[in-house]
Amino acid sequence: MPFSLPDLPYAHDALAAHGMSAETLEFHHDKHHKAYVVNGNKAIEGTPWADKSLEEIIKGTYDPNTVAQNGIFNNISQLWNHNQFWEMMSPGVSEMPSELEKALVESFGSVAKFMDEFKAAGAGQFGSGWAWLVKDTDGGLKVTKTENGVNPLCFGQTALLGCDVWEHSYYIDFRNARPDYLSNFLDNLVNWENVASRL
Numbered sequence: 001m002p003f004s005l006p007d008l009p010y011a012h013d014a015l016a017a018h019g020m021s022a023e024t025l026e027f028h029h030d031k032h033h034k035a036y037v038v039n040g041n042k043a044i045e046g047t048p049w050a051d052k053s054l055e056e057i058i059k060g061t062y063d064p065n066t067v068a069q070n071g072i073f074n075n076i077s078q079l080w081n082h083n084q085f086w087e088m089m090s091p092g093v094s095e096m097p098s099e100l101e102k103a104l105v106e107s108f109g110s111v112a113k114f115m116d117e118f119k120a121a122g123a124g125q126f127g128s129g130w131a132w133l134v135k136d137t138d139g140g141l142k143v144t145k146t147e148n149g150v151n152p153l154c155f156g157q158t159a160l161l162g163c164d165v166w167e168h169s170y171y172i173d174f175r176n177a178r179p180d181y182l183s184n185f186l187d188n189l190v191n192w193e194n195v196a197s198r199l
C-alpha cells in the first residue's frame with residue numbers, strides 16, 4: 001500500500017496570523033512534503049520495504065556511519081517528520097499542560113531554559129535539519145538536533161516536538177533569520193497539547 005500525503009490539520013492560511021503564511025504552507029506541504037511521499041513510494045516499490053510501516057522503514061534503513069543516507073531513508077523519514085510537524089502546530093493559542101511543564105522543569109530546570117536550548121539547537125544546526133525535544137531511552141527529556149531527514153526514531157527516542165530548520169520552512173516568512181523563525185515557532189505555533197500527548 002503506497003503512502004499518501006495527509007491533509008494539513010488546518011487551513012493553509014490558518015497559521016498566517018501566527019507567523020507562518022499560506023504561501024509557506026502551499027510550498028512546504030503541497031510541494032515539498034508531497035515530493036517526499038511520491039519519491040518515497042517510488043524508492044520502496046518492489047523492495048522488501050514496500051509493505052512495512054514508516055517507522056519500520058526509518059529504523060531499518062538508517063545508517064549511523066554516513067551523513068548522506070540512502071534514498072529510501074531520506075524520503076521516508078522526511079515523510080514521517082512532516083506528518084508529525086503539522087500536528088505539532090496549532091492555529092489556536094495552546095496552553096502547556098501541567099504534566100509537560102513539570103517534565104520540562106525536571107529535565108531542564110525551567111521551561112525558559114528548555115526553550116533557549118531548543119532555539120540554540122535549531123540555530124546551531126549547520127545546513128538542513130531539525131531541532132527536537134525527545135524523550136530519551138532513560139525516560140528523561142533532551143534537546144537534540146539532526147541533519148537532513150534524520151529523526152529521533154533512529155536513536156530509539158520518542159519525538160515530542162520537532163522544528164523543521166530546512167530553509168523551505170522559513171525563507172518565505174523570515175528570509176535568513178532562522179533564530180526569529182525558531183522563537184516564533186515556540187512562542188506562537190506549537191500545539192503543546194500535542195507535545196504532551198506524546199510523553
Ligand code: FE
Nearest residue numbers: 032164166169
Ligand atoms: Fe520541511
